[in-house]
Amino acid sequence: MVSEDCLFCRIVRGEIPADIVAEDDRWLAFRDIQPQAPVHVLVIPREHVESVGSLSTDDGGLAGELMLAAAEVARIEGVAESGFRVVTNVGERAGQSVFHLHVHVLGGRRMRWPPG
Ligand code: DGP
Numbered sequence: 001m002v003s004e005d006c007l008f009c010r011i012v013r014g015e016i017p018a019d020i021v022a023e024d025d026r027w028l029a030f031r032d033i034q035p036q037a038p039v040h041v042l043v044i045p046r047e048h049v050e051s052v053g054s055l056s057t058d059d060g061g062l063a064g065e066l067m068l069a070a071a072e073v074a075r076i077e078g079v080a081e082s083g084f085r086v087v088t089n090v091g092e093r094a095g096q097s098v099f100h101l102h103v104h105v106l107g108g109r110r111m112r113w114p115p116g
Contacts, residue, residue: 003048006048006098006099006100007098007100008042008044008098008100008102009048009100011028011030011044012028012044012046018030018031019031021041021073021076021077022069022072022073022076024065024069025046026045026046026047026062026065027043027044027045027046027065027066027069028043028044028046029041029042029043029044029069029072029073029105030042030044032104036104036106037085037106037107037108037109037111038107038108038109039074039077039078039079039084039105039106039107039108040104040105040106041073041077041104041105042102042103042104042105043066043069043070043073043102043103043105044100044101044102044103045062045066045101047062048100049062049100049101050099050100050101051088051089051090051091051096051099051101052088052090052101053090053091054101055101066101066103067086067103069103070086070103070105073105074105074107077105077107077108079107079108082107082108083107083111084105084106084107085104085105085106085107085111086103086104086105087103087104087106087115088101088102088103088104089104
């Protein structure tokens with residue numbers, strides 16, 4: 001997909017509003033529009049990457065920054081101590097519906113395992 005048409009690229013560019021929780025020069029964290037838990041925030045890279053499956057060996061720094069951002073979001077949202085889940089879906093069969101890499105940060109309720 002061309003990034004001009006990508007929903008999350010449009011959020012990065014400010015063309016679509018989002019409830020931003022935190023941001024850095026490389027990533028953006030905003031509330032999910034269909035929350036699955038009291039805390040449900042998406043962390044995305046500003047640059048267009050389709051999924052974890054399309055990261056290259058050069059993207060290790062970015063991948064680490066997204067994990068650190070997820071932990072920062074958990075602290076900001078007050079779930080760092082009570083527990084939270086960090087998950088990223090890769091491919092339609094795994095539940096990915098937006099093909100711009102995003103990390104879900106979920107918390108504020110008990111999580112079940114395994115996920116459905
Ligand atoms: P996934 O299914 O893993 O690709 O997650 C995509 C998430 O994106 C899903 O939980 C709903 C959310 N989402 C879809 N469109 C929008 C939007 O326009 N704004 C926001 N904030 N979230 C969106």
